[in-house]
Amino acid sequence: MFCCFCIVERSPNERKKKILELEKKIGYTFKKTELLVNALTHSSYANEHHISYTGNNERLEFLGDAVLEVTSSEFLFHRYPELPEGELTKKRASMVCEPTLALCAREIPLGEYLLLGKGEEATGGRKRDSVVSDAMEALIGAIYLDGGFANAKEFIYKFILNDIENKQLFYDSKTTLQEIVQGQYEKDVRYVLVKEEGPDHNKSFYVEAILGNQVLGEGCGHTKKAAEQQAAYAAIKKLKCEKGDLCI
Structure with missing residues (x-):
């Protein structure tokens, strides 16, 4: 570089x-x-x-x-x-x-x-x-x-x-995950900040997407929003794997 x-x-x-x-x-x-x-x-x-x-x-x-x-x-x-x-x-x-x-x-x-x-x-x-x-x-x-x-x-x-489908899914992941959860489950997804690393000008945030007591996905990003999107995307993939008929 x-x-x-x-x-x-x-x-x-x-x-x-x-x-x-x-x-x-x-x-x-x-x-x-x-x-x-x-x-x-x-x-x-x-x-x-x-x-x-x-x-x-x-x-x-x-x-x-x-x-x-x-x-x-x-x-x-x-x-x-x-x-x-x-x-x-x-x-x-x-x-x-x-x-x-x-x-x-x-x-x-x-x-x-x-x-x-x-x-x-x-x-x-x-x-x-x-x-x-x-x-x-x-x-x-x-x-x-x-x-x-x-x-x-x-x-x-x-x-x-x-x-483009995967890129679009990634950046619509929080919305998509919320729609899946509302249609399939009684509880809402919440995003929990697990830790922060690095100096203020170049910090990394680690977030978990949690449904009830279950961690559905984990994400990391330079902003909390980016980390949440990563976690939501991981959660969608996990739910899709568990429910083969899940339509996303």
């Missing part, structure tokens, strides 16, 4: 090597490398290095968000021909929400390539959902500008719309 200044402050050969490494992972080669660097530049890094506002990735994020919305809308429109507009909107919101995009970004893993300021780096920004999800949208915007809509769409299908 390389540091937050890897692309800009290393030698030209090292910078080129890292750019080629990322391009290989995402399956796209930029004609204008500066667009890729722009997509990876967080505002904290730009501020520390006195780079103009247009040098950070916020404008590309804005553009990438629009491209992602169009692509995911078209995907859902054809994937679920019987669903009404309201249900399609809910599915799209789940697919392109911050946690889902962060999960997709980590599969690259995009966070390793970001240019962060020292403060953002020190407080765990490289692993923060908001930071990596924004960078994911910025990368989409950069690919769109560099190679057009078709290439951006291919990237979105490869890294965001793949395995």
